Amino acid sequence: MEGVEEKVVESVAEVAVQTKTMLHLDELMAYLTWGNLMKVVVAFISVLVFYVVYRIIKHIIKKQAAPRVEKHTYMLINKFVSYMFYVIIVMYILSLFGINLKAIWGAAGVAGLAIGFAAQTSVSNLISGVFVLSEKAMKIGDFIQVGDVFGTVDSVGLLSVRVHTLDNQMVRIPNSSVINSNLVNFNHYDIRRFVFDMPISYDSNMEKALEVANSIPGKCPVVLQNPVPCVYFDGFGDAINIKIAVWFNCSDLINAKNQMYAAIVNTCREQGIEIPYTHYDVKILNK
Incomplete structure (x- = not known):
């Protein structure tokens, strides 16, 4: 009797697995329609077009903006254009498949608020970075002093300034420290x-x-x-x-x-x- 019961249980389990597999296949086949296939093709072509436009914009920025602005400003413009391209692509693909973007923006707003409270230091550095960039108090290659740190500027970002010291050590200075301290730029004048x-x-x-x-x-x-x-x-x-x-x-x-x-x-x-x-x-x- 025990052997019979075991066989019955095994048979029921196999049937359950097969049924579950058939359900997944049915769901997959239901999704693979001509309408969805066309959406994929349209999404691929659209992404390709967006990418070509993105590369043209990057080329124009490189030719027109790079010679006229500071190096770190050009780098920030370049990054901003790249981030906008990725956001537009993701938003377009999501909207193409009927995903509610309002719900996503609402969730992003709540998540952003929570992250903002949890990362107040980063937000402070971000806001300070805007002032650092707008003041143009330094540029890449300048020798500066912030507090007890001396070094040559390697990059000026939205969160921090990176310098290398005279003994070739990399030091990351948060932008809030740059704003709240006396910045000395030894190369600002000739x-x-x-x-x-x-x-x-x-x-x-x-x-x-x-x-x-x-x-x-x-x-x-x-x-x-x-x-x-x-x-x-x-x-x-x-x-x-x-x-x-x-x-x-x-x-x-x-x-x-x-x-x-x-x-x-x-x-x-x-x-x-x-x-x-x-x-x-x-x-x-x-x-």
Whole structure:
């Protein structure tokens, strides 16, 4: 009896599986109608047409916009066009098959609201990114400082700014930090100024020292003579301090420092101007 019952159960299970398979096949065959097939063909042709138009628009943007706008702005325009193409394609295909887009937009709105509350930091960075891009305070290739981070800008996006530091490390700076901190762009202008210290001894002739200091910028090829270098006394301390403010091209920062410091030391030695430094006298007492 037990063997008979097992066979009956197996037979019922096989019939159930076969019935379920037949139902799926019937559903599939019901879907594969000439009307739906035509919709697929129309969708394929439409996507192909949209793609051709999309490539033409991208080509126009590359030829017309790329030479006229900043590199990061061009990249954002390019991404925006790509995202719009994908959205239009998806929406068109869904509408072609009779899917209610209003329900999808409603669900997307609710989901977007929930995601917005859950990702307030990202939303803040997104809004800050709009201000960063609109202000045009930096561009790709600029050397900037945000907080304690120094680096060359690699990309400016809607969420963050990516830079690589002088030791070639990538640092991602959130746009909210850029907006809420002091941004220093060392390459925003073509030229910049740097002030060098030239301490002299109290025994030095101040008029001669000032004359010597005025001659130093002219000995440095990378230092610009327009704007004119500025030399002035800047108070007393362990030494009499002279400031030498010079202008140079932003790309010549390292050369300007090397040439100026070398010229200060060499010129002072030649002219007998003493540069004081801290030194100690050590006396050994015999007991």
